[in-house]
Amino acid sequence: MKKLINSVDTMLAESLDGFAAAHADIVVLGPERKFVRRRSPGSAKVALISGGGSGHEPLHAGFVGTGMLDAACPGQIFTSPTPDQIVEAATAVGGKAGVLFIVKNYAGDCMNFEMAAEVFEGPAATVVTNDDVAVEKSTHSTGRRGVAGTLVVEKIVGAAAEKGMDLKSCAELGTEVNARTRSIGVALTSCTVPAAGTPTFTLGADEMEMGVGIHGEPGRRRVNLSSAEIIASEMVNAILTDLDHPASGDVLLFVNGFGGTPALELYLMYNSARRILEKRGLVVSRSLVGSYVTSLEMAGCSITVTLLDAKLTAFWDDHVHTAALRW
């Protein structure tokens, strides 16, 4: 295992310390590193809290800041945060307007956020994301997995909360964005969880995993590596089929790197995916390309498509100032 670390046990703590120090103008680390919260809390707004296993950086701590999350709870690598982390984060940033939990659909995350919501005494609601069309059931989830589309939910609901939207409406908006969003990923290499010390799975020199999960979970099938155009075509088709083949309209196209894929290849994949969407009659009116929802050092990428309307587009465009996303 080749990693820039001191020890497996202290890796997450040291990385969080570095993150908090590098972005001290935006975030503060909570006691015992249980959560990362905004330095300047948004007074009377609904507080957005997300979290999950670490190893997907910048998700979620990198999205804490104006226009997006109020706090994020980092679990150990690929391990859910504990209920007490979530309760403490909610207590720290929640006010009268209440707390909205944004949870990726994995068994551990759902259970721990549910337990936290029961213990937390203020008003709270939950949005569960499940944008991954690859598989209906996985080793980590009942039902579809929540993956890169979670960023889109956090950005759009974050903007709405910043503008004063109430808790019930924020939850409905999050559910709506999730319902309009689909993702699928492909892996060219595995990743190595530090505590395990060996690759999560193995791929042959010419193989790729189509439909891979963000923890290296199996996808739809293991096949020979093909051209970017063929890969993008299969991914976009899977997404559009699941969206009932929309024939027109504006979409957000988000090409996300898994951590080990250079920008050069991500923009090339974006170029292929964009042309395929446009041939199908859709207009790519908003774009995001980069490594935002990663799987440690895994090579590969995911494609996410969100069906936009004027309201969602305006929220997407609204000011955001976090460590990883800014406009």
Add this chain to the structure above:
Amino acid sequence: MKKLINSVDTMLAESLDGFAAAHADIVVLGPERKFVRRRSPGSAKVALISGGGSGHEPLHAGFVGTGMLDAACPGQIFTSPTPDQIVEAATAVGGKAGVLFIVKNYAGDCMNFEMAAEVFEGPAATVVTNDDVAVEKSTHSTGRRGVAGTLVVEKIVGAAAEKGMDLKSCAELGTEVNARTRSIGVALTSCTVPAAGTPTFTLGADEMEMGVGIHGEPGRRRVNLSSAEIIASEMVNAILTDLDHPASGDVLLFVNGFGGTPALELYLMYNSARRILEKRGLVVSRSLVGSYVTSLEMAGCSITVTLLDAKLTAFWDDHVHTAALRW
């Protein structure tokens, strides 16, 4: 070779098309993809132009925009842009205030930018960056290599040019920033240039290359992988020794990923490097952490330190709006 591409020959063109489409609000691709320029040129200001081999993304095209570069010329992967690319970029964005070329110190880049400067008919000056302390001479350069510190030069001079600084002063400022900046890199894996198809170099399962260049050029020595703390300590020591052991003052600490290293590890390295600098009496008053000056999918990182003063800090803090750097 596992890459998300269609063919080696069209890879760069397709990636540039994707980049220009994804950031159409900020950049425009020049004819025959010879350069990337700002969509909204800065009327009467000094025009900043950089460029170099591709494969280091987001450098340089990702830094085109308000407060930074006016144009960037992408060569083929790890290959200098041609003089005619540079001349056409200068002609497209240069005005009465003149053009400043920012060139990383590699033999091919220096030669081609020099030839372009001779052909270009407007007023022009050149800043050559050579911040890499690893080696005095390399397979690609006479004298020290220009690496991640180039970003710092582009950001600070970009802010000054935006404020109306004249050509001579911009060139002097660039030289000053370069003189106050040092970098060194470490590689955990090689990268594969697509046209070559095989890794540029090979490292054993426990080896790292200390002082590696951004094209995978050899560094100071090949040694066994050690802890992040020991690696950061050797890197920071090399930098501070070369800066004549400054005993106090503010510094910018920039931890840069080479393309295959996750954010989790970069922030951990930042945390180590920051503590070492502070123990030495320096104040890390500005920070940047991310994969900004890459070597395709190479795993590893570089550390860059710039000695700041009030003037440089103010230029660093000024508004910047590019594809890859925004505040």
